[in-house]
Amino acid sequence: MTDMLAIADNDDLALQTVRVDLGARSYDIVIGRNVLDQAGTRIVNLKPGARAAIITDETVGKLHLDRFRQILTDAGVETTALTVPAGEASKRFEMFERLCDDVLAARMERGDIVLALGGGVVGDLSGFVAASVRRGMSFIQVPTTLLAQVDSSVGGKTGINSRHGKNLIGAFYQPDLVLCDTAILDTLPLRDFRAGYAEVAKYGLLGDAEFFAWLEDNWQAIFAGGPERDEAVARSCQAKADVVAEDEQEAGRRALLNLGHTFGHALESAVSYETERLVHGEGVAIGMMLAHEFSHQLDLLPKEDVTRVERHLLDVGLPTRIQDIPGQLPPAETLMDIIAQDKKVSRGNLTFILTRGIGQAFVEKGVDPSLVRDFLSEKLAQ
């Protein structure tokens, strides 16, 4: 038993903690500028004596790996670093196999830690490795993108892509700790920050009109890195944590988190996940617009709400229309095929997240596919 190390007392550190309440698998998300400086002591306190296999990608590795390993080493945590190429292509079987083998080659035991230092790709891939090596090792996430901080690091979804689609192979596996250093986001390209922001806006749109209004007033400060950024990350994590705690295995309410994602995934797939054309958050932004427009077409939602959503997304610089994606897109039929193979399909019916207003999204099972096809044809023709 190691004595608890004192967490550095630093007035500059104004931290927020979101507790994800999942019984024995509950964990904390600690959010704040420079929380990374505490990573070593926090890990030692949580898992005394454990070693850590840090999985990162080449881009994040160059920026943050040396400093991060030093922080862990200083606290007495022995580390091994495993680096994968940056980008979605790393979420594949071959990389999963290589990482599992490398973690085992480092003689990591069940109580040792797989630590994801990176964005969503690194987190998803590392989480599946952590879930699978020795049928489950400890898992800590240090998300380095806004998208990963507010989305992929909360909720335990891990996995890789298959040639049949994104995230089709994986596990529900909860981390033991998530550290969201909002200062690290200063190094993020603007396009990636915006893409992550699409998910922040999503939490307002799906269930919290007051939060959406707050975002309309405060988005500049969030982009600039003020305390509002921490607040936005914390409220987003809390929103997701609340849904996940209620419905860990995505039987019902958790599907709300897919607002904008059915259309968004289809568009990402339609451009073969070429991030030069479309990154995930941009697909979500366009997908959320489509979900609101489709809901309006179904007479669920007043036109003013659609306009308000579009205005905010345009304000922050996000795309809102299919036509904003550069290059040729496939016809509506092809998009429908992609949607049908999407993992949110249940027994041939289409499940969509629709909305009755800002903050009033709901799960609609059994949407008539022909309505969706007609809607998409119309949008593609605009």
Place this chain on the structure above:
Amino acid sequence: MTDMLAIADNDDLALQTVRVDLGARSYDIVIGRNVLDQAGTRIVNLKPGARAAIITDETVGKLHLDRFRQILTDAGVETTALTVPAGEASKRFEMFERLCDDVLAARMERGDIVLALGGGVVGDLSGFVAASVRRGMSFIQVPTTLLAQVDSSVGGKTGINSRHGKNLIGAFYQPDLVLCDTAILDTLPLRDFRAGYAEVAKYGLLGDAEFFAWLEDNWQAIFAGGPERDEAVARSCQAKADVVAEDEQEAGRRALLNLGHTFGHALESAVSYETERLVHGEGVAIGMMLAHEFSHQLDLLPKEDVTRVERHLLDVGLPTRIQDIPGQLPPAETLMDIIAQDKKVSRGNLTFILTRGIGQAFVEKGVDPSLVRDFLSEKLAQ
């Protein structure tokens, strides 16, 4: 919603049901001669409308696949069959990837079923596929070997091998139903039946002296296929289910199930898992003997108990000594290296299952490795 189909009322079917109690993940193991005839109706009742991807191996497929698919088809269950080569070599990444892809190619959804028809290899591999495709599909096991019926189909351990060792990559994943048809064991080669019997004997040895005594009296009837066989399978499943219900993630008591397995795995690894020389159950039989002898050497166990264990294992035709393994074996040092890399190692200490008598096994953490090495050297020299 489909109406419940009537389960065929057949006086020949004297079934036993063992309930594995794991909260929301509880499931039944139904045991008896020709329970397979009810597979279709039971699946329809449990998962109305679900389709099934049957995973089997070439050996079992030749014997049972056509009949089994017919039983499912007759009940209205749509099936796809996926066949892997027979043998441990199929528990590898490449096969895991191929099966995941094939299940997705068959457009299986989350509510559809991965059905394992085969022995432990098929069950372990299929279970990991079921756990991973779409982050968890339904999973049903139809174990066709005695070993799989009493061991690998209970408890939710699934996985594949890595070049660093057996079962090092996988998931804890519970099936929705297990059907143990004891008549199907009539087609099993005697050597395989004996190997499975080693695990049956293990349940007596680890915690139930009365069951061990019953086995000493009834083993011939178990081998011959009488109602005693059903009884032995049911009591073994119940014994394992009790331990698993108490300790699903193998934090403590579940380790008792590894009686004989640390030595056994080391021997299997030492012969490179060449089943011509040693199959798993034979390794367990020799491993159980070694565990009893080692416990005796530590003054934990009277010599008479060691003799009694050996007599019973010899009676049923199982090997009991390292020297029973044909061919050359590596020195004790090499076996120790294998044991150290075994997944039951915790922070450099050796954890062994020792025993104070028939039915009195216990978990001993922190066994001095030099004692084990000396014991193995001695045994190898005999």
